Amino acid sequence: MPRITPARRADRRAEIINAARRCFARLGFHRTTMRDIIAEGGFSAGGVYRHFPSKDAIIAEIAIRRRASEDALMDSLHALPDPVGAIVALARTLVEALETDEGAADRRVGTQIWAEALHEPEMRGHVVAGLAVPIRHVTALVARAQELGQFDRSQSPDALARALIAAFHGTVLQKLWQPELPIEPMVTSLQALVNGLAKSGNKRRR
Amino acid sequence: MPRITPARRADRRAEIINAARRCFARLGFHRTTMRDIIAEGGFSAGGVYRHFPSKDAIIAEIAIRRRASEDALMDSLHALPDPVGAIVALARTLVEALETDEGAADRRVGTQIWAEALHEPEMRGHVVAGLAVPIRHVTALVARAQELGQFDRSQSPDALARALIAAFHGTVLQKLWQPELPIEPMVTSLQALVNGLAKSGNKRRR
Amino acid sequence: MPRITPARRADRRAEIINAARRCFARLGFHRTTMRDIIAEGGFSAGGVYRHFPSKDAIIAEIAIRRRASEDALMDSLHALPDPVGAIVALARTLVEALETDEGAADRRVGTQIWAEALHEPEMRGHVVAGLAVPIRHVTALVARAQELGQFDRSQSPDALARALIAAFHGTVLQKLWQPELPIEPMVTSLQALVNGLAKSGNKRRR
Amino acid sequence: MPRITPARRADRRAEIINAARRCFARLGFHRTTMRDIIAEGGFSAGGVYRHFPSKDAIIAEIAIRRRASEDALMDSLHALPDPVGAIVALARTLVEALETDEGAADRRVGTQIWAEALHEPEMRGHVVAGLAVPIRHVTALVARAQELGQFDRSQSPDALARALIAAFHGTVLQKLWQPELPIEPMVTSLQALVNGLAKSGNKRRR
DNA sequence: GATGAATGAGCCTTCATTCAT
DNA sequence: TATGAATGAAGGCTCATTCAT
Numbered sequence: 001m002p003r004i005t006p007a008r009r010a011d012r013r014a015e016i017i018n019a020a021r022r023c024f025a026r027l028g029f030h031r032t033t034m035r036d037i038i039a040e041g042g043f044s045a046g047g048v049y050r051h052f053p054s055k056d057a058i059i060a061e062i063a064i065r066r067r068a069s070e071d072a073l074m075d076s077l078h079a080l081p082d083p084v085g086a087i088v089a090l091a092r093t094l095v096e097a098l099e100t101d102e103g104a105a106d107r108r109v110g111t112q113i114w115a116e117a118l119h120e121p122e123m124r125g126h127v128v129a130g131l132a133v134p135i136r137h138v139t140a141l142v143a144r145a146q147e148l149g150q151f152d153r154s155q156s157p158d159a160l161a162r163a164l165i166a167a168f169h170g171t172v173l174q175k176l177w178q179p180e181l182p183i184e185p186m187v188t189s190l191q192a193l194v195n196g197l198a199k200s201g202n203k204r205r206r
Numbered sequence: 207m208p209r210i211t212p213a214r215r216a217d218r219r220a221e222i223i224n225a226a227r228r229c230f231a232r233l234g235f236h237r238t239t240m241r242d243i244i245a246e247g248g249f250s251a252g253g254v255y256r257h258f259p260s261k262d263a264i265i266a267e268i269a270i271r272r273r274a275s276e277d278a279l280m281d282s283l284h285a286l287p288d289p290v291g292a293i294v295a296l297a298r299t300l301v302e303a304l305e306t307d308e309g310a311a312d313r314r315v316g317t318q319i320w321a322e323a324l325h326e327p328e329m330r331g332h333v334v335a336g337l338a339v340p341i342r343h344v345t346a347l348v349a350r351a352q353e354l355g356q357f358d359r360s361q362s363p364d365a366l367a368r369a370l371i372a373a374f375h376g377t378v379l380q381k382l383w384q385p386e387l388p389i390e391p392m393v394t395s396l397q398a399l400v401n402g403l404a405k406s407g408n409k410r411r412r
Numbered sequence: 413m414p415r416i417t418p419a420r421r422a423d424r425r426a427e428i429i430n431a432a433r434r435c436f437a438r439l440g441f442h443r444t445t446m447r448d449i450i451a452e453g454g455f456s457a458g459g460v461y462r463h464f465p466s467k468d469a470i471i472a473e474i475a476i477r478r479r480a481s482e483d484a485l486m487d488s489l490h491a492l493p494d495p496v497g498a499i500v501a502l503a504r505t506l507v508e509a510l511e512t513d514e515g516a517a518d519r520r521v522g523t524q525i526w527a528e529a530l531h532e533p534e535m536r537g538h539v540v541a542g543l544a545v546p547i548r549h550v551t552a553l554v555a556r557a558q559e560l561g562q563f564d565r566s567q568s569p570d571a572l573a574r575a576l577i578a579a580f581h582g583t584v585l586q587k588l589w590q591p592e593l594p595i596e597p598m599v600t601s602l603q604a605l606v607n608g609l610a611k612s613g614n615k616r617r618r
Numbered sequence: 619m620p621r622i623t624p625a626r627r628a629d630r631r632a633e634i635i636n637a638a639r640r641c642f643a644r645l646g647f648h649r650t651t652m653r654d655i656i657a658e659g660g661f662s663a664g665g666v667y668r669h670f671p672s673k674d675a676i677i678a679e680i681a682i683r684r685r686a687s688e689d690a691l692m693d694s695l696h697a698l699p700d701p702v703g704a705i706v707a708l709a710r711t712l713v714e715a716l717e718t719d720e721g722a723a724d725r726r727v728g729t730q731i732w733a734e735a736l737h738e739p740e741m742r743g744h745v746v747a748g749l750a751v752p753i754r755h756v757t758a759l760v761a762r763a764q765e766l767g768q769f770d771r772s773q774s775p776d777a778l779a780r781a782l783i784a785a786f787h788g789t790v791l792q793k794l795w796q797p798e799l800p801i802e803p804m805v806t807s808l809q810a811l812v813n814g815l816a817k818s819g820n821k822r823r824r
Numbered sequence: 825g826a827t828g829a830a831t832g833a834g835c836c837t838t839c840a841t842t843c844a845t
Numbered sequence: 846t847a848t849g850a851a852t853g854a855a856g857g858c859t860c861a862t863t864c865a866t
Contacts, residue, residue, distance in 0.1 A: 004825085028325045030236035034861060044827045045862080055861065108324050115321035117383055118314050119234045127383055155398050156391055163395035166376025167369055174372060177323055177334055185362055189369035192361050196402025210850065218850090240836060250852045255837070416829065424829090440737045442648035446857060456831045461858065520736050527733035529795055530726050531646045539795055567810050568803055575807035578788025579781055586784060589735055589745055597774055601781035604773050608814025652840060662848045663841080673840065 013051050015041055017065065020058045025105035029059055029112055063113050063123060066106070067130040074137045083141040084150050084198050087164060090138070091190040094168050095183045098175045107172055135161050150198050160197065167193055219257050221247055223271065226264045231311035235265055235318055269319050269329060272312065273336040280343045289347040290356050290404050293370060296344070297396040300374050301389045304381045313378055341367050356404050366403065373399055425463050427453055429477065432470045437517035441471055441524055475525050475535060478518065479542040486549045495553040496562055496610050499576060502550070503602040506580050507595045510587045519584055547573050562610050572609065579605055631669050633659055635683065638676045643723035647677055647730055681731050681741060684724070685748040692755045701759040702768050702816050705782060708756070709808040712786050713801045716793045725790055753779050768816050778815065785811055 004012075019041030023032040034055055038045055052058045073093065080086035097103035117127040138161035145151040151160075171186050210218075225247030229238040240261055244251055258264045279299065286292035303309035323333040344367035351357040357366075377392050416424075431453030435444040446467055450457055464470045485505070492498035509515035529539040550573035557563040563572075583598050637659030641650040652673055656663055670676045691711070698704040715721035735745040756779035763769040769778075789804050 026325070028322070031325065033859085038828095045829090046825090046827055046864085049862070050825080053862095111324060112321045114379060114383075115318045116234070118317060119232070119237065124383060131380070131383070152398070155395065159391035159395040160398060162380060162392065163373055163377065163399055166380060166396075167373035167399070168376065169379060170372025170375035171369065173320060173375060174337070174368060177320075177330060177337070185365035186368065189361065189365040190372075192358070192366060192403065193369055193373070193399050196404075197398065198402075239834085241834095251837075252839080252853070253851050256850065259837095261836070438737070440734070443737065445855080447855090457858075458832070458860075459830050462829065465858095467857065523736060524733045526791060526795075527730045528646070530729060531644070531649065536795060543792070543795070564810070567807065571803035571807040572810060574792060574804065575785055575789065575811055578792060578808075579785035579811070581788035581791060582784025582786065583781065585732060585787060586749070586780060589732075589742060589749070597777035598780065601773065601777040602784075604770070604778060604815065605781055605785070605811050608816075609810065610814075651838085656849095663850090664843085664846090664848055667841070668847080671841095 009051070012047075013061075016043065016048055016051055017058065017061055019043070021062055021109055022105065024059075024062070024112065025108040029116065059113075059116075060122060060126075062109060063126040063130075066110055066113065067126060067133070069106075070130060071133050074133050077137055077141070083144040083148065084194060086141050087138060087145075087194050088191050090134075091164075091168055091171075091194070092187050095171060095175060095187050095190070098172065098179075099183060104176065104179065107176060111173065111176060131165070134165055138164055145198070152197065155197075164194065215257075219267075222249065222254055222257055223264065223267055225249070227268055227311065227315055230265075230268070230318065231314040235322065265322075266328065266332075268315060269332040269336075272316055272319065273332055273339075275312075276336060277339050280339050283343055283347070289350040289354065290400060292347050293344060293351075293400050294397050296340075297370075297374055297377075297400070298393050301377060301381060301393050301396070304378065304385070305389060310382065310385065313382060317379065317382060337371070340371055344370055351404070358403065361403075370400065421463075425473075428455065428460055428463055429470065429473055431455070433474055433517065433521055436471075436474070436524065437520040441528065471525075471528075472534065472538075474521060475538040475542075478522055478525065479538055479545075481518075482542060483545050486545050489549055489553070495556040495560065496606060498553050499550060499557075499606050500603050502546075503576075503580055503583075503606070504599050507583060507587060507599050507602070510584065510591070511595060516588065516591065519588060523585065523588060543577070546577050550576055557610070564609065567609075576606065627669070630665075631679075634661065634666055634669055635676065635679055637661070639680055639727055640723065642677075642680070642730065643726040647734065677731075677734075678740060678744075680727060681744040681748075684728055684731065685744060685751070687724075688748060689751050692751050695755055695759070701762040701766065702812060704759050705756060705763075705812050706809050708752075709782075709786055709789075709812070710805050713789060713793060713805050713808070716790065716797075717801060722794065722797065725794060729791065729794060749783070752783055756782055763816070770815065773815075782812065 016037070020032070020037045023036045023040050026032075027036065034045065034048065037043070037058070038048060048058075052061065077086050077090055080089065098107055113123060114127060117124040135158065139157045142151060142157040142160050142164075146153045146157060167190055171190060175181060175183060175186065222243070226238070226243045229242045229246050232238075233242065240251065240254065243249070243264070244254060247254075254264075258267065283292050283296055286295065304313055319329060320333060323330040341364065345363045348357060348363040348366050348370075352359045352363060373396055377396060381387060381389065381392065428449070432444070432449045435448045435452050438444075439448065446457065446460065449455070449470070450460060453460075460470075464473065489498050489502055492501065510519055525535060525539060529536040547570065551569045554563060554569040554572050554576075558565045558569060579602055583602060587593060587595065587598065634655070638650070638655045641654045641658050644650075645654065652663065652666065655661070655676070656666060659666075666676075670679065695704050695708055698707065716725060731741060731745060735742040753776065757775045760769060760775040760778050760782075764771045764775060785808055789808060793799060793801065793804065
């Protein structure tokens with residue numbers, strides 16, 4: 001019979017994860033010490049290690065949770081009847097999220113995971129698997145747009161989806177590096193990129 | 207009167223930088239120890255410190271050199287008479303570079319610099335300044351294409367350039383995470399993005 | 413609510429200080445490594461750094477404690493009714509302390525602090541402030557002896573006190589350099605110096 | 619046939635010694651690096667090591683030269699017909715020397731040698747042997763004063779000489795710690811100490 | 825269970841000394 | 846012979862992790 005309930009346990013884990021995330025967003029994974037995390041959350045060293053076996057495990061858990069939250073975001077796209085609009089809406093959502101402290105912090109951590117994925121196979125697994133989800137969704141939207149005659153059919157939907165997501169990711173980076181830049185031109189340009197595909201598709205069809 | 211010529215000294219610095227770059231590409235900045243760099247290049251501890259005052263200085267130097275080499279790449283674009291073609295050529299060049307070990311390693315380090323730039327103001331300075339160069343070039347190309355009637359004139363050339371470069375950067379990330387993916391679809395899709403702008407431009411003008 | 417009581421914590425600090433003091437007395441500040449101190453006390457590296465932020469902080473603490481213990485010694489002089497006797501007693505106490513291992517070690521460290529005070533402003537502060545205490549006490553004793561007609565009134569009590577303490581310090585040095593020398597002649601000679609002032613005082617007054 | 623003359627060689631050694639002495643006076647033996655010495659004198663590393671096998675050898679040489687220069691000072695005392703006056707003159711000479719930069723620097727280095735002598739047998743040898751010289755001279759002066767009926771004959775001349783030199787050394791320390799203090803009261807008080815012996819001697823004889 | 829003091833491997837850097845040029 | 850670049854042992858200190866209380 002456990003001394004603490006599973007729910008309490010989950011709460012505690014979440015507290016630790018959030019304290020760690022705040023530290024990581026501020027300092028990066030490697031400059032953040034366990035001490036920082038412990039101080040940030042008002043924990044004790046032993047307390048943290050009761051819930052996570054190591055610092056790396058905390059980082060891994062954060063990577064897993066980011067995937068989960070992004071997956072949830074993707075699911076909200078499906079419903080839209082207009083695939084081109086859905087893609088544009090996705091772009092806007094991603095970029096607008098960076099205007100909130102929480103969203104920016106989340107992405108800052110995400111960016112570190114991107115870098116870490118180059119060296120840590122496990123991290124790479126998370127990133128690649130996490131990337132697959134939006135790609136799958138956008139691919140579906142692109143394919144649907146092609147079916148509807150809105151997009152050029154000669155292009156691979158998957159490759160096009162990857163290019164669009166690349167543009168979204170690159171835009172996220174630019175906004176993180178220069179938070180002072182307004183997002184509207186960024187969103188508008190991404191929209192132009194998407195509409196370009198649409199119009200070029202229209203045009204070809206003639 | 208130094209025993210060592212400036213050229214020899216520069217060579218030595220480059221040797222150290224290259225050894226460090228190999229280590230950083232393999233392990234990341236923080237997992238790489240000075241010992242690693244020293245072993246990689248067959249140096250001695252003191253020898254490295256004669257040329258660089260600290261590990262951070264080596265990292266900073268690498269960031270500076272990446273900028274310089276990218277600046278050089280950008281300069282090669284100017285000459286092209288066809289601006290749209292030049293943008294597509296740039297995309298291809300960037301992505302193709304990742305197929306070589308050297309180019310991939312270079313970009314892996316670059317990606318870490320991107321992540322580091324979120325926390326280190328100096329690094330951020332390098333990244334933002336480094337980003338400005340391709341933006342300036344691509345902006346010029348976009349503006350030229352607009353003048354020539356190849357691109358939609360209603361969009362801000364600067365914002366469009368940022369979006370295109372975002373797409374290039376995002377594509378670089380994807381290739382680094384999944385080096386096994388073929389680059390041709392990536393380049394083709396980027397080309398579709400660029401051409402979309404072109405065609406949409408044509409269309410609007412009618 | 414700390415697991416460790418303040419008393420236990422103070423004990424731990426004292427243990428570290430004592431181990432360090434033994435090392436410093438044996439090897440000097442600079443030849444003593446943190447490893448030496450750690451080995452001497454059977455500590456761990458991190459354990460020491462939980463109580464002191466740096467090696468210099470340990471040295472500073474030792475300087476502070478030496479002052480405190482000397483201050484305490486000085487306070488014991490005040491009560492004596494005979495000022496000349498009190499000065500002589502002080503001389504004897506200082507020199508006799510060097511016959512014990514503990515006292516000699518303490519003074520060996522003190523001598524290093526004297527040397528260090530020439531370069532380190534903080535150390536100089538400790539030494540000058542520490543010196544002020546015996547000077548103040550001996551000055552009071554000299555002034556009292558002058559009032560009682562035991563000392564020549566034409567001399568500045570402060571300057572005389574400084575000279576006497578100088579003689580005590582110089583004698584400490586000699587005993588540390590040549591521990592094999594007997595202390596009795598040293599004490600006797602210091603006594604002669606003090607008595608000389610006394611008798612010259614008597615004589616002048618006639 | 620040596621490439622450089624012995625005279626040139628001796629000059630070079632002296633240059634190195636002097637550069638080292640300046641550094642040691644400023645920073646202490648241990649905080650001074652060979653680099654400091656090399657920079658101070660405008661030497662090259664190899665150049666210094668051609669003349670001295672190690673840093674310790676430079677320190678040892680300085681200790682030896684200090685002895686020699688003090689020996690020379692002592693020899694100048696012998697001639698004086700008035701032994702009590704000679705002792706007072708010695709005190710004055712020692713303290714006044716501290717008013718010049720050169721003399722103060724010399725003594726600052728000397729003080730470090732005193733501290734070093736506690737740990738380094740070789741240094742201790744220099745200090746003890748160096749101390750013996752003034753003791754011998756002052757002992758002779760004290761003995762002579764006793765013969766002349768100027769000093770109390772009941773005291774050991776050697777012990778008295780040690781006590782006087784102790785007072786001189788202690789005064790040197792005080793002046794080095796507080797260079798802002800005027801020397802006149804110091805000299806006057808030392809004089810009072812010496813005269814005390816004299817007058818007490820006179821008195822006893824009655 | 826919770827706490828936080830203790831552990832110790834390992835990190836970055838320095839610096840006396842050597843030796844190729 | 847003079848130079849100063851190179852060497853590498855060792856130093857002070859950090860920090861993820863453990864475990865006695």
